Amino acid sequence: MRWTGSLLLAAAALAGCGESGGDASGPGSPSASGAGGSGAGATNGAGAGATTGSGASGGAAAAAGGSGGSGASGGSTGAGIAARYPGDVGIENDPAVVWAENFEQGSVDAVLTRYEDYGNPEGMTLVPDVPAASSGSAALRLVAGGSGAEATDFYKRFDQDYGEIHVRYYVKHAAGAQYHHTGVWFGGYNPGADWPSPHAGEKPNGDDRFSISFEPTGGEANPRMDFYNYWSSMHSGPNLYYGNTLIHDTAVHAVDDQWMCVEVMLRLNPDPGSSAGAALGLRIDDAPVITFDEQGPVGYWLWDKFCPEGADGAECTDYPPDPGDPIVPLDQRYRTVADLGVDYFWPQNYITGAPEAPIWFDDMVVATEHIGCIQ
DSSP: BBBOHHHHHHHHHOOOGGGTOOOOOOOOOOOOOOOOOOOOOOOHHHHOOOOOSOOOSSSOOOOOSOOOOOOOOOOOOOGGGGSSSSTTTTTTGSTTTEEEEESSEEEHHHHHHTTSSSEEEGGGEEESSOTTTTTTEEEEEEOOTTSSSSSEEEEEEEEESSSSEEEEEEEEEOOTOOOEEEEEEEEESOOOSOOOOOTTTTOOOOSEEEEEEEESSSSSSEEEEEEOOOOTTTHHHHHHHHBBOOOOOOBBBBOOOEEEEEEEEEEEEEEEEOTTOOEEEEEEETEEEEEBTTTOOEEEEEEEEETTTTTOHHHHHHHHHHHHOOOOOOOOOOOOOOOOEEEEEEEEEEEEEOOEEEEEEEEEEEESSSOOOOO
């Protein structure tokens, strides 16, 4: 359990945040009685980067010919860790796996003993509704909004920092839900923290924190999905610094009431003095969607939105660049000090000023190599 940080809520009230209609202040405050985690530490192997380029999804999102990507990626395009563990059975024991969660512990209380912090356990239910490929029998349903709690979430701190991480999870979105910030966040704090502290509306310095998330951008049916990131090279909106969206591709969207497999890859800049070598990649249903690296894709900034070449969202196409506007790759200088790395994992359902709605998560894996969907 945790008390709600009034400063964070106040920050969220100051201004909207891009297309999501508010900022990720979330619950973000110390736990009164957070349970200590017992995660399996893992060796930090050489990670395989996600493939660059657009591709066709098997059903949930990312139709062929999306916003594309740059021509080179720093990693493997082959099968990931999941190919070695049919049904994900035993995947938690792979030396590249940092954390795995399949919600098969038998009770919500048993699940939460594995996490440093959590909010609104009353809004969590284990349900017998799992992805088709899963070998398990339970997923976690998180309800937020309405007259109940605005945030239902759980937070894991890793036992070391990572320079490259891959986060794969299954998620199902409810039809008609008006999500505010609902998805999986991960990133780093320096020093590390046992609870989330997103600092709504504040730009990171580069030595303190960064965060990555992939989430719905609105309340329409089958909502478009995008990154919503905070880092030291982010751009400001018309008021404060709220999370930057990066893809703006109408083909990248959820399909209401259907499971989708998401994998996000993040490689931090190895040299804190430069953005060189950093990369951010996305796969949906094992299809590569986009990878940002120092070669591209190139694009232009529109306040807090990076519009890459090929973006077809109206938020970009209605506001093309002016002559002379810089067309550049995404600057991914996530850190200015070497001791800031990925050290937390934070799934959440956060709904403000809207009716109650659920989100479902299952078969979540964090690793130092490409994972892939369940085989």
